[in-house]
Amino acid sequence: MIVNVKYLGMLVDQTGKTEEKIVFDNKSLADLDSVLQGKYPILKELPYNLVVNHEVASSSLELQSTDEIALLPPFAGG
Amino acid sequence: MDKQRYSRHLLLPEIGVAGQQKLLDAKVLVIGAGGLGCPLLQYLVAGGIGHIGIVDHDIVDKSNLIRQVLFGTNSLGINKAKAAKERLSDLNPDVRIKAFPSRLTSKNALDLFKDYDLIVDGTDNFNTRYLVNDACVLTKKPLVSGSLYKFEGQLSVFNFKDGPTFRCAYPEAPKDNLRLSCSELGVLGVLPGIIGNLMANEVLKIILEIGEVLSGKILIYSAMTGQMQHIGFPKRPEEIAKAIALKDSFTTIDYHGKRDFGQENIQYLSVILAKNLVAEGIALLVDINQKGVSVDNDLFQNLRIKIPFGKLRRRMNALDKEKTMIITSASEVKNQAAYRMMIKTGFKEVYILEKRKGQSEFDKQNGRKKEKNT
Incomplete structure (x- = not known):
C-alpha cells in the first residue's frame, strides 16, 4: 500500500520533509509507524501522535490508501 | 459600564450589555507575557476582561521586540509582567491588572490559580506546560493553551467542562x-x-458562553501555507488521573x-540587567569574594x-x-x-555577573593581592 504522510513541527526538521509517500506491506497504522521508525530512527526518541483523517488514531487502525496521515508532536515555544 | 468604549460589542446581539458585563466580571490569569502573551493580553484588556493577572519572571531583551509587541526600547531590562501592566493600564483603565514578576512553580501555582476563572498558557517550555496543566486539573480551571514551532502554531482549550487535558493530547514530553x-x-x-489572537478569541467565547469552544481539538496553523486544520483527540482518563494523583x-x-551538566551552559x-533585576527585588546579588575584597562597583552597595x-x-x-x-x-x-554548586542544590535561576570592560585586570590584581594577605 502507498500512503501520503505529513510531518509537523520538529518532525519536519528531523525528517527533512513536510510530506512524502510511503510504501509498506501491511495495513495497520502500527505497521506504518514501524516503517517510519526504521527510516528515521530519531522517531523512536520523540513523542508524537499518529493522526489519520484529522483524528488522533490508535495504532491498531487499518489504513486505506486514501487516508490522510500526519505525525503531530507537541510544540513548546511561546 | 463605559458604553462608548464597548459600543461595538454592545451592538452584537450575541454579546450586548449582559455579555459585556460577563467580560467585565471575568478573572483571567495569563502565564507568560512573551510572544503569545503580548498580543492576547492586548485584546483581553481592550475587550474589557475586568481582572487580569500576568505571571512572568523574565526581563525584556532586545531580541524580544520582534514579536513581543507590548514592549518598546524603553522596556529593555524591565520585568515583562510589570512592563506589560504599564502599557496595558493605559490601553484600558477599566481593567484591574496584577503583575506577578516571579516564576510559576508548584509552590505558588495553586494559590494563584484559585483566584481566577480561566488560565491562559503562553509559556515557552514543556516543564511549565505540564505544571500549568496539572495545576488547572487540581483547581478545576479551563486552560487556553497556545504553542509555536518556527512557522507553525498550535492551539487548544484543555480541561473545559470535564473535557480532555494537555496530558491527554501529549502524555509525554520530548x-x-x-x-x-x-x-x-x-x-x-x-x-x-496570529496564535495569540486565536487564544484571546477562545477566552472571549468561554466567558461569553457563545460559539464552539476548541475543546478536544487541536488547531494547527501553518504560516508557510496559510492553512488551518483541526485535529481531534480523545480524553484519556489515565492521563487525567496522573495529575489528580499529585493532589497531596x-x-x-x-x-x-535538574539541569544536564553534560552540556554545561553557564549563564x-x-x-545593567543585573541592576534592574536586583532593584526590582527579583534577584539577589551574591558576592562570594573573601572578606575584605569589595565588589567591583558601587551600583550594588546596599543590595548585595x-x-x-x-x-x-x-x-x-x-x-x-x-x-x-x-x-x-x-x-x-x-x-x-x-554557579554549579547552586544549580545542583536546586536554585532555579543562577547567573554570573559579567565583568565590565577593563574590570577583569583590576580584579585579577586586586584579588591576588588580597588573597596573599589572608
Missing part, C-alpha cells in the same frame, strides 16, 4: 536533549500574533528538574549579600531557591564553582 526553544530555533515574528504532593514536585548577566566562597555551601541554604541568584567575585574559577 527528552531534555531534544528540546529547543524559540531562542535557540527562531520563530517567525508574526506567528505568535503537588507543591513538593520540582517540574523544572552570564550584564551589569556577602557570603565568602568558603562559606557558600553551608550558608546558601538560607537563601530563597525560587529567587534569581547573581554571583559575583574577582575569581572566575570561584564564580563557576559557585
